[in-house]
Amino acid sequence: MQYLRKATPCFTFFSTNFSHILQKIVRLKNTSVNKTGNISSRHVGALFETWREKFKLNSISEPRESIEYILAHCLGTPKISDVYKHRDRVLNEDQVKMVESLCLKRLEMLPVQYVLGECYFRQLVLKMSPPVFIPRPETEQLVDIVLGEIDGKNCGHVLDLCCGSGAIALSLLQERPQIKATALDQSTAACHLTKENAQKAGLNKRIRIIQSQLDQWHCREKFDIIVSNPPYIFSEDLDKLQPEIKLYEDLDALDGGVDGLNVIKLVLKVSSECLTTNGKLFLEVEPRHPRLLQYYLSEFAPRLAYVATYKDFHAKDRFVEIIKTIQ
Numbered sequence: 001m002q003y004l005r006k007a008t009p010c011f012t013f014f015s016t017n018f019s020h021i022l023q024k025i026v027r028l029k030n031t032s033v034n035k036t037g038n039i040s041s042r043h044v045g046a047l048f049e050t051w052r053e054k055f056k057l058n059s060i061s062e063p064r065e066s067i068e069y070i071l072a073h074c075l076g077t078p079k080i081s082d083v084y085k086h087r088d089r090v091l092n093e094d095q096v097k098m099v100e101s102l103c104l105k106r107l108e109m110l111p112v113q114y115v116l117g118e119c120y121f122r123q124l125v126l127k128m129s130p131p132v133f134i135p136r137p138e139t140e141q142l143v144d145i146v147l148g149e150i151d152g153k154n155c156g157h158v159l160d161l162c163c164g165s166g167a168i169a170l171s172l173l174q175e176r177p178q179i180k181a182t183a184l185d186q187s188t189a190a191c192h193l194t195k196e197n198a199q200k201a202g203l204n205k206r207i208r209i210i211q212s213q214l215d216q217w218h219c220r221e222k223f224d225i226i227v228s229n230p231p232y233i234f235s236e237d238l239d240k241l242q243p244e245i246k247l248y249e250d251l252d253a254l255d256g257g258v259d260g261l262n263v264i265k266l267v268l269k270v271s272s273e274c275l276t277t278n279g280k281l282f283l284e285v286e287p288r289h290p291r292l293l294q295y296y297l298s299e300f301a302p303r304l305a306y307v308a309t310y311k312d313f314h315a316k317d318r319f320v321e322i323i324k325t326i327q
Helices: 003-031 044-057 063-075 081-085 091-107 112-116 137-150 167-175 188-203 235-240 242-246 262-274 289-300
Strands: 032-033 039-041 118-121 125-127 155-163 178-187 207-211 223-228 275-285 302-310 315-326
Touching: 003 081, 032 235, 044 063, 044 091, 044 207, 063 081, 063 091, 063 112, 091 112, 091 137, 112 118, 118 167, 125 167, 137 167, 137 223, 137 275, 137 315, 155 262, 167 178, 167 188, 167 207, 167 223, 178 188, 188 207, 223 262, 235 275, 262 275, 262 302, 262 315, 289 315
Parallel strands: 155 178, 155 223, 178 207, 223 275
Antiparallel strands: 032 039, 118 125, 275 315, 302 315
16 A cells, blocks of 8 residues: 555656646647748647738738738638637648748738739629739729719719729629629730639629720720729829839839829820710829819810719728719
8 A cells, every 4th residue: 555655646747747748749740840940830820920020020011911811811711800710720731831832922022912812802802913903992982982873873884994903893893783894904914814803703794805005095985984093193102102012013003193193184085085974984093183183174174074072991082073064
Protein backbone atom coordinates (compact mmCIF):
# COMPACT_ATOMS: atom_id res chain seq x y z
CA MET A 1 0.00 0.00 0.00
CA GLN A 2 2.84 2.30 0.81
CA TYR A 3 4.28 1.65 -2.67
CA LEU A 4 0.95 2.44 -4.24
CA ARG A 5 0.63 5.64 -2.28
CA LYS A 6 4.01 6.71 -3.60
CA ALA A 7 3.16 5.59 -7.11
CA THR A 8 -0.03 7.59 -7.33
CA PRO A 9 1.66 10.99 -7.51
CA CYS A 10 4.04 9.62 -10.15
CA PHE A 11 1.07 8.48 -12.29
CA THR A 12 -0.60 11.84 -11.87
CA PHE A 13 2.61 13.58 -12.95
CA PHE A 14 2.91 11.33 -15.99
CA SER A 15 -0.75 11.88 -16.94
CA THR A 16 -0.39 15.63 -16.68
CA ASN A 17 2.70 15.67 -18.88
CA PHE A 18 1.21 13.22 -21.37
CA SER A 19 -1.84 15.50 -21.69
CA HIS A 20 0.46 18.47 -22.18
CA ILE A 21 2.37 16.61 -24.89
CA LEU A 22 -0.86 15.69 -26.67
CA GLN A 23 -1.99 19.32 -26.63
CA LYS A 24 1.35 20.38 -28.05
CA ILE A 25 1.05 17.84 -30.86
CA VAL A 26 -2.42 19.17 -31.71
CA ARG A 27 -1.09 22.72 -31.79
CA LEU A 28 1.73 21.70 -34.10
CA LYS A 29 -0.76 20.00 -36.44
CA ASN A 30 -2.67 23.26 -36.60
CA THR A 31 0.33 25.26 -37.78
CA SER A 32 2.17 25.62 -41.04
CA VAL A 33 5.81 26.40 -41.72
CA ASN A 34 6.47 29.22 -44.14
CA LYS A 35 9.40 29.52 -46.52
CA THR A 36 11.60 31.17 -43.92
CA GLY A 37 11.03 28.36 -41.43
CA ASN A 38 8.78 30.37 -39.15
CA ILE A 39 5.71 28.67 -37.74
CA SER A 40 2.43 30.47 -38.42
CA SER A 41 -0.94 29.37 -37.05
CA ARG A 42 -3.56 27.92 -39.36
CA HIS A 43 -6.36 29.52 -37.36
CA VAL A 44 -8.33 32.19 -39.22
CA GLY A 45 -7.91 34.65 -36.36
CA ALA A 46 -4.14 34.24 -36.19
CA LEU A 47 -3.76 34.55 -39.95
CA PHE A 48 -5.85 37.69 -39.82
CA GLU A 49 -3.64 39.32 -37.17
CA THR A 50 -0.38 38.20 -38.81
CA TRP A 51 -1.17 39.52 -42.27
CA ARG A 52 -2.89 42.69 -41.10
CA GLU A 53 0.32 43.57 -39.26
CA LYS A 54 2.47 42.70 -42.27
CA PHE A 55 0.32 44.88 -44.52
CA LYS A 56 0.52 47.72 -42.01
CA LEU A 57 4.31 47.47 -41.67
CA ASN A 58 4.66 47.50 -45.47
CA SER A 59 2.42 50.58 -45.85
CA ILE A 60 -0.33 48.69 -47.69
CA SER A 61 -3.46 50.81 -47.71
CA GLU A 62 -6.49 49.48 -45.83
CA PRO A 63 -4.60 46.59 -44.20
CA ARG A 64 -7.62 45.33 -42.24
CA GLU A 65 -9.95 45.40 -45.24
CA SER A 66 -7.34 43.68 -47.42
CA ILE A 67 -6.97 40.63 -45.20
CA GLU A 68 -10.72 40.55 -44.53
CA TYR A 69 -11.47 40.18 -48.23
CA ILE A 70 -8.69 37.66 -48.78
CA LEU A 71 -9.77 35.45 -45.88
CA ALA A 72 -13.45 35.68 -46.87
CA HIS A 73 -12.50 34.62 -50.40
CA CYS A 74 -10.50 31.64 -49.10
CA LEU A 75 -13.38 30.68 -46.81
CA GLY A 76 -15.71 30.76 -49.81
CA THR A 77 -18.02 33.43 -48.43
CA PRO A 78 -18.99 36.93 -49.62
CA LYS A 79 -19.61 38.04 -46.02
CA ILE A 80 -16.79 39.78 -44.20
CA SER A 81 -18.59 39.03 -40.92
CA ASP A 82 -17.88 35.32 -41.52
CA VAL A 83 -14.16 36.01 -41.07
CA TYR A 84 -14.86 37.00 -37.47
CA LYS A 85 -17.46 34.33 -36.96
CA HIS A 86 -14.90 31.68 -37.89
CA ARG A 87 -11.86 33.14 -36.12
CA ASP A 88 -11.18 29.80 -34.41
CA ARG A 89 -11.56 27.74 -37.56
CA VAL A 90 -8.47 25.79 -38.62
CA LEU A 91 -7.71 26.00 -42.34
CA ASN A 92 -6.32 23.10 -44.28
CA GLU A 93 -2.93 23.26 -45.95
CA ASP A 94 -4.28 24.26 -49.37
CA GLN A 95 -6.31 27.09 -47.85
CA VAL A 96 -3.29 28.39 -45.93
CA LYS A 97 -1.21 28.31 -49.13
CA MET A 98 -3.95 30.23 -50.92
CA VAL A 99 -4.05 32.89 -48.18
CA GLU A 100 -0.27 33.28 -48.30
CA SER A 101 -0.19 33.44 -52.11
CA LEU A 102 -2.89 36.12 -52.27
CA CYS A 103 -1.34 38.13 -49.44
CA LEU A 104 2.04 38.14 -51.16
CA LYS A 105 0.37 39.66 -54.23
CA ARG A 106 -1.23 42.29 -52.02
CA LEU A 107 2.22 43.09 -50.60
CA GLU A 108 3.15 44.07 -54.17
CA MET A 109 0.44 46.75 -53.88
CA LEU A 110 -1.85 44.95 -56.31
CA PRO A 111 -5.38 46.12 -55.45
CA VAL A 112 -7.27 43.44 -53.56
CA GLN A 113 -9.95 43.20 -56.28
CA TYR A 114 -7.24 42.29 -58.79
CA VAL A 115 -5.65 39.93 -56.26
CA LEU A 116 -8.94 38.04 -55.93
CA GLY A 117 -9.93 38.45 -59.56
CA GLU A 118 -13.39 39.60 -58.51
CA CYS A 119 -15.31 42.51 -57.09
CA TYR A 120 -18.63 42.62 -55.24
CA PHE A 121 -20.94 45.31 -56.61
CA ARG A 122 -24.51 45.41 -55.34
CA GLN A 123 -25.90 41.93 -56.13
CA LEU A 124 -23.19 41.03 -58.63
CA VAL A 125 -19.85 39.30 -58.32
CA LEU A 126 -17.88 40.86 -61.16
CA LYS A 127 -14.73 39.44 -62.66
CA MET A 128 -11.91 41.96 -62.34
CA SER A 129 -8.54 42.18 -64.03
CA PRO A 130 -6.03 45.00 -64.51
CA PRO A 131 -6.06 47.61 -65.83
CA VAL A 132 -9.87 47.93 -66.01
CA PHE A 133 -11.12 50.48 -63.50
CA ILE A 134 -12.39 48.95 -60.25
CA PRO A 135 -15.93 50.15 -59.40
CA ARG A 136 -16.15 51.98 -56.09
CA PRO A 137 -18.89 51.69 -53.45
CA GLU A 138 -20.10 55.23 -54.17
CA THR A 139 -21.14 54.17 -57.66
CA GLU A 140 -23.70 51.81 -56.15
CA GLN A 141 -25.56 54.95 -55.09
CA LEU A 142 -25.61 56.14 -58.70
CA VAL A 143 -27.37 52.89 -59.61
CA ASP A 144 -29.99 53.59 -56.91
CA ILE A 145 -30.68 57.03 -58.38
CA VAL A 146 -31.10 55.61 -61.89
CA LEU A 147 -33.37 52.82 -60.62
CA GLY A 148 -35.64 55.49 -59.15
CA GLU A 149 -35.93 57.10 -62.57
CA ILE A 150 -36.65 53.75 -64.24
CA ASP A 151 -39.39 53.04 -61.72
CA GLY A 152 -40.93 56.48 -62.10
CA LYS A 153 -41.20 56.32 -65.87
CA ASN A 154 -41.70 53.75 -68.61
CA CYS A 155 -37.98 53.50 -69.41
CA GLY A 156 -36.95 50.76 -71.79
CA HIS A 157 -33.40 51.42 -73.05
CA VAL A 158 -30.39 52.61 -71.02
CA LEU A 159 -27.02 53.70 -72.37
CA ASP A 160 -23.94 53.30 -70.13
CA LEU A 161 -21.04 55.45 -71.34
CA CYS A 162 -17.50 54.57 -70.15
CA CYS A 163 -18.83 51.25 -68.90
CA GLY A 164 -15.56 49.78 -67.55
CA SER A 165 -16.33 46.35 -66.04
CA GLY A 166 -20.04 46.76 -66.81
CA ALA A 167 -20.96 47.27 -63.15
CA ILE A 168 -23.60 49.96 -63.71
CA ALA A 169 -25.33 48.56 -66.80
CA LEU A 170 -25.37 44.98 -65.52
CA SER A 171 -26.72 46.01 -62.11
CA LEU A 172 -29.54 47.92 -63.79
CA LEU A 173 -30.35 44.93 -66.00
CA GLN A 174 -30.27 42.49 -63.11
CA GLU A 175 -32.49 44.59 -60.85
CA ARG A 176 -34.93 45.71 -63.56
CA PRO A 177 -35.63 42.80 -65.93
CA GLN A 178 -37.92 44.89 -68.16
CA ILE A 179 -35.09 47.02 -69.59
CA LYS A 180 -32.26 46.51 -72.05
CA ALA A 181 -28.91 48.29 -72.19
CA THR A 182 -26.12 49.42 -74.45
CA ALA A 183 -22.64 49.78 -72.94
CA LEU A 184 -19.80 51.70 -74.55
CA ASP A 185 -16.12 52.07 -73.72
CA GLN A 186 -12.98 52.99 -75.64
CA SER A 187 -10.96 50.25 -73.92
CA THR A 188 -10.74 46.81 -75.51
CA ALA A 189 -10.02 45.25 -72.11
CA ALA A 190 -13.07 46.94 -70.58
CA CYS A 191 -15.40 45.76 -73.33
CA HIS A 192 -14.12 42.18 -73.06
CA LEU A 193 -14.57 42.27 -69.29
CA THR A 194 -18.11 43.66 -69.59
CA LYS A 195 -18.92 40.84 -72.02
CA GLU A 196 -17.52 38.21 -69.62
CA ASN A 197 -19.44 39.67 -66.69
CA ALA A 198 -22.65 39.81 -68.72
CA GLN A 199 -22.29 36.13 -69.62
CA LYS A 200 -21.45 35.22 -66.02
CA ALA A 201 -24.59 36.99 -64.78
CA GLY A 202 -26.79 35.54 -67.55
CA LEU A 203 -27.52 39.03 -68.91
CA ASN A 204 -25.68 38.87 -72.24
CA LYS A 205 -28.90 38.67 -74.29
CA ARG A 206 -30.09 42.03 -72.97
CA ILE A 207 -26.93 44.08 -73.45
CA ARG A 208 -25.08 45.34 -76.50
CA ILE A 209 -21.42 46.23 -76.02
CA ILE A 210 -19.68 48.77 -78.25
CA GLN A 211 -15.99 49.63 -78.34
CA SER A 212 -15.52 53.19 -79.54
CA GLN A 213 -14.12 56.58 -78.71
CA LEU A 214 -16.93 58.85 -77.57
CA ASP A 215 -16.11 61.50 -80.14
CA GLN A 216 -16.06 58.91 -82.94
CA TRP A 217 -19.28 57.09 -82.12
CA HIS A 218 -22.29 57.89 -84.31
CA CYS A 219 -25.45 57.32 -82.32
CA ARG A 220 -28.33 56.13 -84.50
CA GLU A 221 -31.01 55.62 -81.87
CA LYS A 222 -32.59 57.26 -78.85
CA PHE A 223 -32.27 56.32 -75.20
CA ASP A 224 -34.57 57.03 -72.27
CA ILE A 225 -31.66 57.19 -69.82
CA ILE A 226 -27.93 57.70 -70.16
CA VAL A 227 -25.70 56.98 -67.20
CA SER A 228 -21.97 57.49 -66.92
CA ASN A 229 -19.12 57.29 -64.45
CA PRO A 230 -16.54 58.94 -66.72
CA PRO A 231 -12.95 59.97 -66.01
CA TYR A 232 -13.40 63.09 -63.86
CA ILE A 233 -10.30 63.56 -61.71
CA PHE A 234 -8.46 66.85 -62.21
CA SER A 235 -5.09 66.08 -63.84
CA GLU A 236 -3.24 67.87 -61.06
CA ASP A 237 -4.79 65.49 -58.51
CA LEU A 238 -3.56 62.27 -60.14
CA ASP A 239 -0.32 62.35 -58.14
CA LYS A 240 -2.38 62.26 -54.92
CA LEU A 241 -3.90 58.88 -55.77
CA GLN A 242 -2.93 55.78 -53.81
CA PRO A 243 0.19 54.06 -55.19
CA GLU A 244 -1.71 50.88 -56.14
CA ILE A 245 -4.12 52.90 -58.26
CA LYS A 246 -1.28 54.58 -60.16
CA LEU A 247 0.59 51.29 -60.55
CA TYR A 248 -2.20 49.03 -61.78
CA GLU A 249 -5.42 50.84 -62.79
CA ASP A 250 -5.96 52.50 -66.14
CA LEU A 251 -5.26 56.19 -65.57
CA ASP A 252 -7.14 57.00 -68.78
CA ALA A 253 -10.26 55.88 -66.88
CA LEU A 254 -9.51 58.48 -64.21
CA ASP A 255 -7.90 61.52 -65.84
CA GLY A 256 -10.50 64.13 -66.74
CA GLY A 257 -8.07 66.81 -67.85
CA VAL A 258 -7.23 70.18 -66.36
CA ASP A 259 -10.74 70.82 -65.02
CA GLY A 260 -11.86 67.18 -64.97
CA LEU A 261 -14.44 67.90 -67.67
CA ASN A 262 -12.75 66.66 -70.86
CA VAL A 263 -14.71 63.41 -71.11
CA ILE A 264 -17.78 64.79 -69.35
CA LYS A 265 -18.20 67.34 -72.13
CA LEU A 266 -18.16 64.51 -74.68
CA VAL A 267 -20.80 62.68 -72.62
CA LEU A 268 -22.93 65.83 -72.67
CA LYS A 269 -22.58 66.08 -76.46
CA VAL A 270 -23.63 62.44 -76.94
CA SER A 271 -26.53 62.94 -74.52
CA SER A 272 -27.85 65.99 -76.36
CA GLU A 273 -28.02 63.87 -79.51
CA CYS A 274 -29.08 60.49 -78.16
CA LEU A 275 -31.58 61.18 -75.36
CA THR A 276 -35.30 61.19 -76.02
CA THR A 277 -37.11 64.41 -75.17
CA ASN A 278 -37.35 64.56 -71.37
CA GLY A 279 -34.80 61.75 -71.19
CA LYS A 280 -32.30 61.96 -68.35
CA LEU A 281 -28.52 61.85 -68.00
CA PHE A 282 -27.07 60.75 -64.66
CA LEU A 283 -23.38 61.40 -64.00
CA GLU A 284 -20.88 60.64 -61.28
CA VAL A 285 -18.60 63.65 -60.92
CA GLU A 286 -15.97 65.34 -58.78
CA PRO A 287 -17.45 67.50 -55.96
CA ARG A 288 -16.31 70.72 -57.69
CA HIS A 289 -18.18 69.83 -60.87
CA PRO A 290 -21.84 70.59 -60.14
CA ARG A 291 -21.21 74.33 -60.10
CA LEU A 292 -19.03 74.15 -63.23
CA LEU A 293 -21.62 72.02 -65.03
CA GLN A 294 -24.48 74.39 -64.26
CA TYR A 295 -22.53 77.20 -65.90
CA TYR A 296 -21.42 75.06 -68.85
CA LEU A 297 -24.94 73.82 -69.61
CA SER A 298 -26.44 77.30 -69.46
CA GLU A 299 -23.83 78.65 -71.89
CA PHE A 300 -23.02 75.80 -74.27
CA ALA A 301 -25.74 73.12 -74.17
CA PRO A 302 -29.13 74.66 -74.96
CA ARG A 303 -30.88 71.29 -75.28
CA LEU A 304 -29.84 70.16 -71.80
CA ALA A 305 -30.88 71.53 -68.41
CA TYR A 306 -29.45 70.92 -64.96
CA VAL A 307 -31.94 69.23 -62.62
CA ALA A 308 -30.33 68.18 -59.34
CA THR A 309 -27.20 67.35 -57.36
CA TYR A 310 -27.01 64.28 -55.10
CA LYS A 311 -24.54 63.62 -52.30
CA ASP A 312 -22.63 60.40 -51.73
CA PHE A 313 -22.41 58.68 -48.34
CA HIS A 314 -19.48 60.96 -47.45
CA ALA A 315 -21.83 63.95 -47.86
CA LYS A 316 -19.95 65.12 -50.96
CA ASP A 317 -21.65 66.40 -54.12
CA ARG A 318 -21.08 63.33 -56.28
CA PHE A 319 -23.97 62.78 -58.71
CA VAL A 320 -25.86 65.09 -61.05
CA GLU A 321 -29.11 64.74 -62.94
CA ILE A 322 -29.56 66.46 -66.32
CA ILE A 323 -32.60 66.48 -68.61
CA LYS A 324 -32.95 66.92 -72.35
CA THR A 325 -35.60 69.58 -72.87
CA ILE A 326 -35.91 69.75 -76.68
CA GLN A 327 -34.87 67.71 -79.72
